[in-house]
Amino acid sequence: MNGSQAMVKTLLDGGVDVCFANPGTSEMHFVAALDQATRMRCVLGLFEGVVxxxxxGYYRMASKPAATLLHLGPGLGNGLANLHNAKRARSGIVNIIGQHALDHLHNDAPLNSDVEAVARPMSHWVKTTVSATQAAADTAEAISQANSQPGRIASLVLPANCAWEDADPGKYTFEPACVAAAPLAETVDKIAQLLSDPEQAKQTVLLIGGAGMMEKSTWLAGQIAAKTGCKLFAEPRSMRLERGRGRVNIRPLPFPVDGAVKALQGTRNLVLIGATDPVAxxxxxxxxxxxxxxxCKITHLATPVHDVFATLEALCDAVGAASQTPAQLATDLALPSFVDGKxxxxxxxxxxxxxxxxxAILVDEAVTSGRQLADSIPYAPPHDCIDITGGAIGFALPAAVGAAVAAPDRRVVALVGDGAAMYTVQALWTMAREQLNITVVIFDNRSYRILRGELANMGGPQPGENARRMLDLDAPDLDWVSMAKAQGVPAVKTDTLAGFDQALKKANATPGPSLIALKI
Amino acid sequence: MNGSQAMVKTLLDGGVDVCFANPGTSEMHFVAALDQATRMRCVLGLFEGVVxxxxxGYYRMASKPAATLLHLGPGLGNGLANLHNAKRARSGIVNIIGQHALDHLHNDAPLNSDVEAVARPMSHWVKTTVSATQAAADTAEAISQANSQPGRIASLVLPANCAWEDADPGKYTFEPACVAAAPLAETVDKIAQLLSDPEQAKQTVLLIGGAGMMEKSTWLAGQIAAKTGCKLFAEPRSMRLERGRGRVNIRPLPFPVDGAVKALQGTRNLVLIGATDPVAxxxxxxxxxxxxxxxCKITHLATPVHDVFATLEALCDAVGAASQTPAQLATDLALPSFVDGKxxxxxxxxxxxxxxxxxAILVDEAVTSGRQLADSIPYAPPHDCIDITGGAIGFALPAAVGAAVAAPDRRVVALVGDGAAMYTVQALWTMAREQLNITVVIFDNRSYRILRGELANMGGPQPGENARRMLDLDAPDLDWVSMAKAQGVPAVKTDTLAGFDQALKKANATPGPSLIALKI
Incomplete structure (x- = not known):
């Protein structure tokens, strides 16, 4: 058994049985080891940002880490933007990054670079394996890191010789390296006391982040709000929101500064539960x-690495809301019918x-087109939403791939602007290859609409030639139906609401991937 | 005048008048400044690897730096792989990378990351501007760094407040921060003496790298070889080769280890001129x-940062070859006709x-399909070739964009495998947008063919399901004609030599971009 084989066995022993991959020559022994491990599901991405x-996306839905397989510093570099989003979501990921053999490093071959340095800004944990006999133990450590609560990005650099030299697998435990602490009872009591005064409670906002937007947590938050009269907000971009009919509808703080300031106006007490002090x-x-x-007085009741559910449970108990019907329940709402049009x-x-x-699983990267989506959420059936936590665009299509692999029985609907979709457009091919149940909706506005808005906000004259050429995606228009066809995904385009409705219902009912280009 | 305006004025003063860009919100003031500077040519890439x-590619043909405009750490991350290639080519580039306002950094907004840390592995010089009044001076310093001989990757991090606050432009010189030294006369004489012995000369190889494959340098090398009987090789991947009929035909060392070892067999003296000790x-x-x-005895006559032309000139003089007709001249060769077929x-x-x-300008990223291209080069008309120096795939399409912007009157022909082309496929759109004179040839072999070969070289059984799914690009096949159409580039496909010949001649004669998918 060589180092790669020991690592792959360790990954499987540790419950990591999906590997999103884009390998290169230095990873061929690892590929051979994966090839022998038929229990491992290997999913190829034609670009590392997809991987x-x-x-x-996989972690957010499966609540356990997948592995990635990346080729040296440049391959890892290509994957950094989505690792940034994952790090901000506190997703657990085990990155296996190939490196030259240790005795070849000093030769500075053309693909040589400081892989650890590339990994560090977007990882919680970085290590280079120094011998094949150490490879399995390092893999186990990486899994433990990724298994932390909340998750961590663990980047293990694998020199080629450690992949091909002899090794033993060994036996490991995969206990989380870090676990989320429960809140301090004293602080919980203090907040409960504050909320017991109706005047104070009215001017108090609970801002909920981290894993706090899962149904069981939002239910508790809704009970606390019902009992005390406090207000609830979610962090602007959550790692996962369980929402829709029958659930407590907690709106995210608006993304634009002015909207967020307005939402918090009059707040005297801001209680952070898995969230950080909200900033522009x-x-x-x-x-x-x-x-x-x-x-406004700010209390860090639970930081993002605390146990948010336990915190809400403790607070719910402390305010005596355990048998309360939650506030803001989205229930028994009939969906208003829409009028066809633009x-x-x-x-x-x-x-x-x-x-x-x-x-369904909604993957939301509709940066401008999706802003008013929150208005419709109470009318939607219960579903999950995963959001672009780090703001690095090129998220939705790859995340949809991962979510669909994690939850094959659920429909994934990815909402994405044309600008963002182009960043990692190669994900369409993986959707087709794996026949994933994904509906991609492209909001085809032929511009970086958000930047158009930002430039306009600065005041000054209308954009001239140079600005227009940097912010508009027209001349030529992207042809999304051809783009999807090129990668094996059936696609349609439409520019009416009724056409969109019909296409969306059809796509959602058809197994495998579909793409809808909605001209707006 | 604000910091951005002072920077853009400084860029133009310093001769940097092309900006490849993919901006975000934090760069909007810089975009506004570019908008007012009509002399600056702004070229949008829909992904930072394109930028x-x-x-x-621009530097390699223009021999002067362009600027890039990138959005924070993730945007820079997306551009790292091609910065790696550029660093290995010793291309000069001025990267302007947006960052949050300095008084917002500590708030750790979602897109915050350590931009300098992301830049460092793929840059020669990294600096963060700390005030708007310093922005122009820092820009001038970045230009001086990029103007070094050979070029350097200069990454300037621009906090948003330094872009919008008041500043003065100032007056700067843009002298190269580092210049290439001439070789030591003593070492030149020693090599000349060695080469004066015909027996020794026969067993001597001059390995030429860096800028040494430009016509005037290869001519000198050819003269030295003619006079002394020494052998000539080029480094496996050069930043730019001027070659074809009427020029000295110096073959690159083969890429596969075995081929390279064989090529150097019997060599007693290896003289490195702008090259490094060749490694696998x-x-x-x-x-x-x-x-x-x-x-084999190795002499570092000129390192990659020495002046290669001056070194060859000195050696040519020292061996008394200044009036010699060069060896290996590719001249008066009639192109053999080909027989149609697969x-x-x-x-x-x-x-x-x-x-x-x-x-023409050939951009070569045909990793497996292009290996025997060197056999045909002596028959080709004089042309330039730019090569994937760092081995990070996704190079050819973006580099073709830059080369075509630098040399609008020349046809650019990009040769690229389907696997590599997918990495930065967004470059097709920029070709269409800018109506660049580029012919893209996709070698459509539906696999990472090189990896298939590497896996086979390891011995062992035929690849199973997992390996095949990581190395083959079929199921579904990529439809390159649709892919090009999606981005506004006319395209054809063919699977015969005659069809390829016809399509290539037509594309090369048609203004603007074209794509040919060649099924092999």
């Missing part, structure tokens, strides 16, 4: 950096909510 | 790491050589 984004996504010359009122951000949400199958 | 690869591209368990014979690596070279317009 890492898929591992993120970007700084602007004349806008605040932090969005909470300056005189689709835009204000009306597409209702179509999406109406066409969503029960327990 | 950095284009800057590399990858390590293998039972193959050598260095490819020169172990008893195209493969052995016969496509003749078609390419025959269809190449004079002074």
């Amino acid at each position: 890492t984004g898929a591992a993120d 996504f970007f700084a602007y010359p004349d806008k605040p950096r932090r969005v909470a009122p300056t005189d 689709p835009d951000a204000s009306n597409i949400g209702m179509v999406i909510a109406g066409a969503l199958p029960e327990h | 950095t690869g284009a800057a590399d 591209f990858f390590a293998y368990p039972d193959k050598p790491r260095r490819v020169a014979p172990t008893d 195209p493969d690596a052995s016969n496509i070279g003749m078609v390419i050589a025959g269809a190449l317009p004079e002074h």
Whole structure:
């Protein structure tokens, strides 16, 4: 047994049985080891951003890490943007990154680079295996790191000789390297006391982040709100939201600074539960950096690495809300019918909510077109949403791949702007290869619409030639039906609400992937 | 005038008048400044790998740096692989990388990351601007770094507030930060003396790298070889080769280890001129790491940062070859006609050589299909070739964009395997947008053919399900004609040599971009 074989056995022993991969020559022994391990599901991405984004999407739905297989520093570099999103989501991932044989490193062959240095900014844990006999133990350590609660990005650099030299697998435990702590009872009591005063409670916001948007947590938050009268918000971009009819509808803080400031206006007490002090996504010359009122008192009841569910449970008990019917329950709402016409951000949400199958997984990277989607959520059947936590675009298509691999019985609906979709457009091929149950909706607005808005916000004259050429995706228009066809995904285009409704319902009911280009 | 405006003025003052860009919100003030600078040519890439690869291709043909505009750590991450190739080519590039405003960094907004850390592995020089008043001076320093001989990757991190706050442009010189030194006369004389002995000369190889494959250098090398009887080789992957009929035909060392070892067999003296001690591209368990014979004496006559032309000139003088007709002149060769049939690596070279317009620019990323291309080069008209120096695939399409922007009057022919083309397939759109004179040839072999070979070389059984699924690009086949159409590039497919010949001649004669998918 060589180092690779010992590693693959260890991955399987540790419950890591999916490997999103884009290997190169230095990983051929690892590929051979994967080849012998028929229990391992290997999913090829034609670009590493697909591989890492898929591992993120997989973790969010499977709640356990997948492995990635990446080729040296440049291959890892290609995967960094989606590792950034995954790190912000606190997803657990085991990256296996090939490196030259240790006795070849000093020769500085053309593909040589400092792989650890490339990994570090987007990883929680980085290690280079120094011998084949150490490879399995290092793999076990990487799995333990990724198994942490919340998850961690573990990047294991594998020199080629450690992959091909002799090794033994060994026996390992895969206990989480870090676990989420419960909150301090004293702080819980203090917040409970605060909330027991109805006047104070009215001016208190619970801001919920991390894994706190899972149904069992939102239920508790809803009970606390019902009992005390406090307000609830979710962090702007959550790693996973269980929402829709029958669930507590907690709106995310708006993405634009002004909207977030307005949402928190009048808040005297901001209680952070798995969330961080909310800040502007970007700084602007004349806008605040932090969005909470300056005189607002902030309590870090649970940081993002605390146990958010346990915190909400403790607070729910402390305020005596355990048998309360939650506030903000989205239930018994009849979906309003829509009037056909030109689709835009204000009306597409209702179509999406109406066409969503029960327990679908919505992957949301509709940066501008999806902003008003929250209005429609209470009308949608219960579903999950996974969001672009780190703001690095090129997330939705790869994450949809991973989510569909993790949850093959559920329909995945990826909402993505044309600009973002182009970043990792190679994911379409993997959807076709694996026949994943994914509906891709491209909001075809032929521009980086968000940047158009940002430039307009700066004031000044209308954009000239140079700005237009950097912000518009027209001349030529992208032909999304051909783009999908090129990669084996059936596709249609439409520019009416009724056409969108019909196409979406059809796609959601058809096994395998489909793409809908919605011109807006 | 704000920091961005001062920077853009400084770029133009420093001769940097092309900006390959993919901006985000934090770069909007820079975009506005570019918008006012009509002399700056802004070229949008729909993915950052396109942006950095284009800057590399641009430098190789323009011999001066372009700027890139990238969005924070993830945007830079997306561009790392092609920066790796550019660093290995010693191309000069000025990267402008947006960062959050300095007073927003500590808030750790979702897109925050350590931008300098991401930049460092693939840059020669990294700096963060700390105030708007410093922005122009830092830009000038970055240009000086990029202007070094050979070029350097200069990465300037621009916090948003330094882009929008008040500044003055200032006056700067843009002298190269580092210049290439001439060789030591003593070492030149020693090599000349060695070469004066015909027996020794016969067993001597001059290995030429860096900028040494430009016509004026290869001419000198040919003169030295004619006079002394020494052998000539080029480094396996050069930043730019001027070659074809009427030029000295110096073959690159073969890429596979065995071929390289064989090529250098019997060499007693290896003289490195702008090259490094040749090593295997990858390590293998039972193959050598260095490819020169172990008893071969190696002289570093000129390192890659020395002046290669001056070195060859001095050596040519020292051996008294200044009026010699060069050896290995590719001249008066009639192109053999080809027999129609199934195209493969052995016969496509003749078609390419025959269809190449004079002074074309060949961008070569045909990793397996292009291996025997060197056989056909002496028959081709004079042309330039730019090669994937760092081995990070996804190079050819972006580099073709940059080369075509640098040399609008010359035809660019990009040769690329289907696997590599998918990495940065978004470059097709920029070709269409800018109506660049590029012919893209996709070698459509539906696999990572090189990896298939590497796996087979390891011995062992035929690949099983997992290996096949990681190395083959079939199921579904990529439809390259649709892929091109999707991005506005006219395309045809063919699977015969005659069809390829006809399509290539037509594409090369048609203004704007075309794509040919050659099934092999």
